[in-house]
Amino acid sequence: MIDGCGRIIDHLRLSLTDRCNLACRYCAPEHGALPRDRLDAQLAYAIVHWLATRHGVRHVRLTGGEPLLHPHLIPLVERLSRLGDLHELTLTTNGQSLTQRAAALRAAGLDRVNVSLDTLDPQRFAQVTRGGNVQRTLAGIEAALAAGLTPVRINVVAQRGLNDHELADIAAWGLARGCTVRFLEVMPIGPLAHVMEQHLVGAAEILARLSARFQLRPISASTGQPAVDYAATGDDLRGVVGIIAPTTRPFCAQCRRLRVTARGQLVSCLHDDRRYDLTRWWDGRTLDSTGADTTLRTAVADKPAAGVAAQPACMRSLGG
Numbered sequence: 001m002i003d004g005c006g007r008i009i010d011h012l013r014l015s016l017t018d019r020c021n022l023a024c025r026y027c028a029p030e031h032g033a034l035p036r037d038r039l040d041a042q043l044a045y046a047i048v049h050w051l052a053t054r055h056g057v058r059h060v061r062l063t064g065g066e067p068l069l070h071p072h073l074i075p076l077v078e079r080l081s082r083l084g085d086l087h088e089l090t091l092t093t094n095g096q097s098l099t100q101r102a103a104a105l106r107a108a109g110l111d112r113v114n115v116s117l118d119t120l121d122p123q124r125f126a127q128v129t130r131g132g133n134v135q136r137t138l139a140g141i142e143a144a145l146a147a148g149l150t151p152v153r154i155n156v157v158a159q160r161g162l163n164d165h166e167l168a169d170i171a172a173w174g175l176a177r178g179c180t181v182r183f184l185e186v187m188p189i190g191p192l193a194h195v196m197e198q199h200l201v202g203a204a205e206i207l208a209r210l211s212a213r214f215q216l217r218p219i220s221a222s223t224g225q226p227a228v229d230y231a232a233t234g235d236d237l238r239g240v241v242g243i244i245a246p247t248t249r250p251f252c253a254q255c256r257r258l259r260v261t262a263r264g265q266l267v268s269c270l271h272d273d274r275r276y277d278l279t280r281w282w283d284g285r286t287l288d289s290t291g292a293d294t295t296l297r298t299a300v301a302d303k304p305a306a307g308v309a310a311q312p313a314c315m316r317s318l319g320g
Contacts (some may be wrong), residue, residue: 011256017038017039062077068101092114093115095137120166152177158184158206164205183243184245227242265277278292
């Protein structure tokens with residue numbers, strides 16, 4: 001797939017469910033009804049098979065909500081892992097249930113995991129996630145490492161007044177275990193756009209805080225990768241840290257992604273409110289690939305050159 005801006009589209013983020021066992025402040029609104037959709041596992045497989053075999057998608061990340069809550073996750077991973085067209089099958093999780101699922105996910109064929117970890121402090125973790133237990137996430141990361149879901153990537157959303165003072169500590173914790181640690185800027189998404197105004201820590205400041213503790217050397221990035229990675233050394237540690245800065249250093253020109261929501265809707269741009277329904281081509285058993293192709297062509301052609309900040313939905317509804 002090549003969009004109207006000449007970008008090759010070969011990455012898919014597939015949301016299996018909107019449901020989550022946490023309610024992080026930058027992801028889920030404090031009040032109001034939250035979505036509770038769940039993508040049928042047969043449809044999820046059909047979508048990936050269609051995009052991989054007919055349209056060149058090579059990298060698939062399973063997201064949510066919290067994908068570990070999907071009751072048919074393991075069988076789905078088994079089927080997807082057998083698709084010879086895929087180069088990488090990964091999963092993003094908050095880690096709260098990862099200890100119990102890591103070995104089974106690896107046995108099913110999952111390549112690696114990204115785990116959200118915004119703080120090491122138990123009280124602060126409960127505050128940011130509205131009730132989460134940091135020890136469960138830390139144990140989940142250890143279980144993923146033991147199971148071989150590597151390299152484990154730790155995702156840290158930098159937030160002023162909440163965790164900006166411990167960014168280097170989180171990096172050190174991850175590097176000590178061989179993880180890649182990536183720091184993300186808060187994004188102005190939907191009804192939680194105000195979080196960015198209150199808590200944004202820009203890439204330059206993140207880099208300065210890490211540089212105060214580690215020597216950082218830029219690493220050449222693969223095409224389309226949103227992160228700027230650095231080889232980090234210091235405190236007798238060595239590894240990779242990265243910064244993903246969609247707010248202060250947008251990378252729209254390198255975007256190679258499509259998203260599919262838990263409602264079966266294509267989203268071509270995270271900041272765009274347009275949706276393209278794939279369920280109209282699903283009869284409960286098979287996906288009409290010819291009809292789905294027409295929807296895909298429209299979605300890819302409509303993918304904007306840059307985000308237009310017209311997204312009304314919260315991140316939890318968009319697949320992370």
